[in-house]
Amino acid sequence: MNAPAAAPSDRGVLGILTDLDGVVRHWRRQGASAAEAELGLPPRTLSRYTSSSHSDAAHAGALTWEQWTDGVRERIAADHGTPIAERAVELWSADRGEVNEQMAGLLRRARATGLIVAVLTNNTTVLDADLALHGLDDLFDHVFNSAATGLAKPSPRAYEHALATMGLKPHQVVFTDDSALNADAARSLGMHAHHFREPDGARAFEDYLAALGVTLAAHADDPAPARPLRAAGPPPGHAEHDDHHSLRTRYTATGPDPKAVAARLTATGDAAWALPTGRHTLLAGDPEGRVTRWRLLPPGTDPAHAAGNPEAWMPAPVPPGAEYLPPWTPGTRTEAAAHAAALITEAAAALTRAADTQTGSDPLTAALDLDTARHHLTRLAAMLARRQPRPWPDAPAARYLDAAATTLLTASLQADPTTSAGRARSATALFHLLSSVRRTAALLLDAYSPWPWPDLERRLVPLLATTLAAPDTDALYGVELAATYDEHRPVAPGLAEALRAFAAGTLAGRDVLELGAGTGRITAHLAHTAATYTALETSPAMARRLMARNLPGVRLFVGDALAPPLPDDSTDVVVEHEVLLFTADPLAAADQALRVLRPGGTLVRLLLHAHGEDPAADLDTVYRAAAFHGRPAPLITGKGTDRLVTAHLATCGLPTAESVLAEYTEHTTPARALAALDARAWPYQHQATPAQHTDGMTAAELLARALPEQGQPVRYRLRALTTTKEAR
Numbered sequence: 001m002n003a004p005a006a007a008p009s010d011r012g013v014l015g016i017l018t019d020l021d022g023v024v025r026h027w028r029r030q031g032a033s034a035a036e037a038e039l040g041l042p043p044r045t046l047s048r049y050t051s052s053s054h055s056d057a058a059h060a061g062a063l064t065w066e067q068w069t070d071g072v073r074e075r076i077a078a079d080h081g082t083p084i085a086e087r088a089v090e091l092w093s094a095d096r097g098e099v100n101e102q103m104a105g106l107l108r109r110a111r112a113t114g115l116i117v118a119v120l121t122n123n124t125t126v127l128d129a130d131l132a133l134h135g136l137d138d139l140f141d142h143v144f145n146s147a148a149t150g151l152a153k154p155s156p157r158a159y160e161h162a163l164a165t166m167g168l169k170p171h172q173v174v175f176t177d178d179s180a181l182n183a184d185a186a187r188s189l190g191m192h193a194h195h196f197r198e199p200d201g202a203r204a205f206e207d208y209l210a211a212l213g214v215t216l217a218a219h220a221d222d223p224a225p226a227r228p229l230r231a232a233g234p235p236p237g238h239a240e241h242d243d244h245h246s247l248r249t250r251y252t253a254t255g256p257d258p259k260a261v262a263a264r265l266t267a268t269g270d271a272a273w274a275l276p277t278g279r280h281t282l283l284a285g286d287p288e289g290r291v292t293r294w295r296l297l298p299p300g301t302d303p304a305h306a307a308g309n310p311e312a313w314m315p316a317p318v319p320p321g322a323e324y325l326p327p328w329t330p331g332t333r334t335e336a337a338a339h340a341a342a343l344i345t346e347a348a349a350a351l352t353r354a355a356d357t358q359t360g361s362d363p364l365t366a367a368l369d370l371d372t373a374r375h376h377l378t379r380l381a382a383m384l385a386r387r388q389p390r391p392w393p394d395a396p397a398a399r400y401l402d403a404a405a406t407t408l409l410t411a412s413l414q415a416d417p418t419t420s421a422g423r424a425r426s427a428t429a430l431f432h433l434l435s436s437v438r439r440t441a442a443l444l445l446d447a448y449s450p451w452p453w454p455d456l457e458r459r460l461v462p463l464l465a466t467t468l469a470a471p472d473t474d475a476l477y478g479v480e481l482a483a484t485y486d487e488h489r490p491v492a493p494g495l496a497e498a499l500r501a502f503a504a505g506t507l508a509g510r511d512v513l514e515l516g517a518g519t520g521r522i523t524a525h526l527a528h529t530a531a532t533y534t535a536l537e538t539s540p541a542m543a544r545r546l547m548a549r550n551l552p553g554v555r556l557f558v559g560d561a562l563a564p565p566l567p568d569d570s571t572d573v574v575v576e577h578e579v580l581l582f583t584a585d586p587l588a589a590a591d592q593a594l595r596v597l598r599p600g601g602t603l604v605r606l607l608l609h610a611h612g613e614d615p616a617a618d619l620d621t622v623y624r625a626a627a628f629h630g631r632p633a634p635l636i637t638g639k640g641t642d643r644l645v646t647a648h649l650a651t652c653g654l655p656t657a658e659s660v661l662a663e664y665t666e667h668t669t670p671a672r673a674l675a676a677l678d679a680r681a682w683p684y685q686h687q688a689t690p691a692q693h694t695d696g697m698t699a700a701e702l703l704a705r706a707l708p709e710q711g712q713p714v715r716y717r718l719r720a721l722t723t724t725k726e727a728r
Helices: 030-039 045-050 053-059 065-080 082-094 101-113 127-133 156-166 180-188 201-211 258-268 330-357 363-386 403-414 420-445 453-463 479-485 493-507 523-529 540-548 586-596 615-627 641-651 670-678 683-687 690-704
Strands: 015-018 116-121 142-145 173-177 192-195 248-252 273-276 281-285 291-296 511-515 532-537 554-558 571-577 597-610 656-668 712-724
Touching (some): 030 082, 045 065, 053 065, 156 173, 156 180, 192 201, 258 363, 330 363, 330 420, 330 453, 363 403, 403 420, 420 453, 479 540, 479 683, 493 571, 493 656, 511 523, 511 586, 523 532, 532 540, 586 597, 586 641, 597 641, 615 683, 615 712, 641 656, 641 712
Parallel strands (some): 015 116, 015 173, 116 142, 248 291, 532 554
Antiparallel strands (some): 273 281, 597 712, 656 712
């Protein structure tokens, strides 16, 4: 047996850091191919379900291996059915790859030589079991798994953490990876980096080592004593949160090419490293190890795959339960307030810098400052809209943007940042959005930024484009919906009678506040008996329709249920008809209702639902399924809100009584239901593209042909949930 070679000097190579998959382990897609062949699926079908943002979340440790495979199974089942999904995942997950025996042998010889051998892999929580399965659990001195450390290649922090744990300097380590990008990142830190490629990958790597003066032991029959496997955990101070270590995407409208943007980012310290990866793309990592994929939009192009277009961001199909967005809890509200204030401050600072450089000689700096403001405002607008942490790991922020935010972000992206006029137009859109989210954050979270607003306005106002106005719209109840709302929601005689009886018995002679009065179709039957009647409506388009009714004695305010324009203890009854479920924070709105109620006053929530079979609802369900199949589902902001509010009031010591105000029958026909769908008379329909609307109508019309033309009677029930404020 040959004696092991002497270890290199302290100034030479002392360690090898290697990738796992594609280097030490090969994936041939045998399990996926077998599943596709057996189940009759087109080649590479499974890749659609396994390679997505969910796999990134699994590599970041946000999902366990089991959670990831469950998600793959659910996504396949949604398209192909449960039996196929079960079998496909069984065959796919059973494939654990094959060991590259030549490379494994080389690494064993390296350890016999006395080198420290470690693996740096973007992997999942199943890694330890895989290493044991393949007999590789004694091959490495250190295992750096992104799912455990939260640090993924090509982030510099991933390499720096590995070096620190190995106790070596960059020039003392040779890194090899089948990704040229990962090798480039290691090289930028001073490591010897080798791009591993087959065939003869192990031989080529040994030649690379030899060129560095490293001679490996001829055999590994008598290796150095095996050192215990040590999986490296997160370094001190590292936050295990997907916002801090997942690969994020940022869409920008900078004009210059990726090389110029990369040079600017690194020169100014905005990025620790930046690598152009294509004609319009680059990767950049900040000093904290967060990696961002930049997609540069050529000036003047339609940013169809940028902020505000959920189809460009969402995985398909939509994960189960994605529609259900519960309101803020006190804990999330407190945490979110600090985050919101920070985002507002960062956006304001970026806009201020853009204003300062607007007249200067560095348009790229001004454009990137605008991009920075857009990035922070996108995150904040989405956070305020969704009112909770992501419903599944790595869900994209743009999924939650409302129509107003989308309009402003798109306008800011379409403006040409290489011209003074374009930068002014972009700044105008972002300033409108900042003003909006600043008010919303204060209203919803009681969050305030310390940024000096008069100074920001003083700098920006001279530069703002006067042709761009903030959109007069509401996320769900915009101008188009308001125009068709009343036509397709006539108040049935049975409902009108019940409302008038309720008003006579509960509202007569009292001071009343109605939350979310809309176009006034319900208000018209409630207001006539009250002593004073205040109608509050958040949508300007709906409020204009209400005002046009000229209802006597009705005082109208355009505002939010989170801030009723009434003093404390000033009204006798607060009434709402299925409005809280569309409120940004139903629990906070309920608290505000209690605030304005006098002691002994009542909060009344009116709920109207079909009681029995409703063919119109079936048509709506079919429309929704067809319009949003394989696409982002429409956001329903308040599913189950009545129960949540009742439970919240109970925790305040205020029980809720339920009563049935009326039951009545209304005759409906398929033609009437189709007309409402065709006119987009339901809020969720305005989240569908024209093509999606066509798909939905086609499916609904097909079902309608199978229903009786004369329709059928549907039984409706009007309920009242009444909560009384304690008398002092």
